[in-house]
Amino acid sequence: MRKSLWIAMALMLVVPGLLFTTSCAKKAMNKNGNAMSSEDDAAKKAAEKARLAELERQKQLEKQRLEEERLKAEQMAKEARDQFENVLVHFSYDSAVLDDMAQNILKDKAEWLRNNPESKALIEGHCDERGTVAYNLALGDRRAESAKRFLVSLGIDPSRLSTVSFGEERPIDTGMGEAAWAKNRRAQFVIR
Numbered sequence: 001m002r003k004s005l006w007i008a009m010a011l012m013l014v015v016p017g018l019l020f021t022t023s024c025a026k027k028a029m030n031k032n033g034n035a036m037s038s039e040d041d042a043a044k045k046a047a048e049k050a051r052l053a054e055l056e057r058q059k060q061l062e063k064q065r066l067e068e069e070r071l072k073a074e075q076m077a078k079e080a081r082d083q084f085e086n087v088l089v090h091f092s093y094d095s096a097v098l099d100d101m102a103q104n105i106l107k108d109k110a111e112w113l114r115n116n117p118e119s120k121a122l123i124e125g126h127c128d129e130r131g132t133v134a135y136n137l138a139l140g141d142r143r144a145e146s147a148k149r150f151l152v153s154l155g156i157d158p159s160r161l162s163t164v165s166f167g168e169e170r171p172i173d174t175g176m177g178e179a180a181w182a183k184n185r186r187a188q189f190v191i192r
Contacts, residue, residue: 081191084112084121089147089187094131096142098150102187106147109189110154122190123147125165126172128181133167140165147187162192 087109089102098106113119125140125147144163152158173180 080112080115084109085189085191089143090182091143091185091187093128093181093185094139096139096146098146102147103150106150107154110151110156113151113156113160120160120162120192122192123161123163124170124188124190125163125167126170126184126186126188127168128184129168129171130181131168136167137165140167143185143187 087105089098089105091097091102092099109121113121123144125142125144127136127140127143129136131139141163144165148158148161148163151161168184171180171184172186173183
């Protein structure tokens with residue numbers, strides 16, 4: 001009888017314990033230790049999904065902004081390069097002397113060269129059609145060398161600059177008269 005009493009007591013303790021632990025689903029616990037329902041779990045998953053979607057959207061916006069900045073920087077660099085090559089240094093008739101305007105243009109070119117240390121420049125000397133071919137080649141050379149000396153005086157490494165004279169061979173304006181000739185008396189820059 002004692003044995004059956006012990007068995008009955010054991011069953012009274014074990015059976016309800018088994019029923020309680022196996023019949024009740026485990027409940028998720030939040031950070032505070034409180035039980036969460038499956039609705040709370042679904043809401044949490046939805047919130048996490050929305051947060052991840054927002055992070056991805058922000059990442060895409062940042063990527064787009066960086067690409068726009070890169071394109072803008074490339075455009076500005078191209079414009080600066082074009083300006084370097086297309087702004088000409090003009091000279092007076094039969095002269096290789098740099099006036100104030102020419103010096104200001106060369107200062108801008110020196111700044112560009114400082115900002116682009118990998119670049120080298122070819123300075124072309126040009127003349128109008130008056131004078132002999134030999135004289136104009138020599139004058140074009142003096143004009144190119146004058147521009148080079150000024151850039152070197154501003155701190156540009158002479159090894160980055162080379163000169164050539166085209167004399168009267170490559171006019172910008174083929175017309176006759178002082179207006180056309182003034183355009184042709186120039187130093188022109190080519191980036192290499």
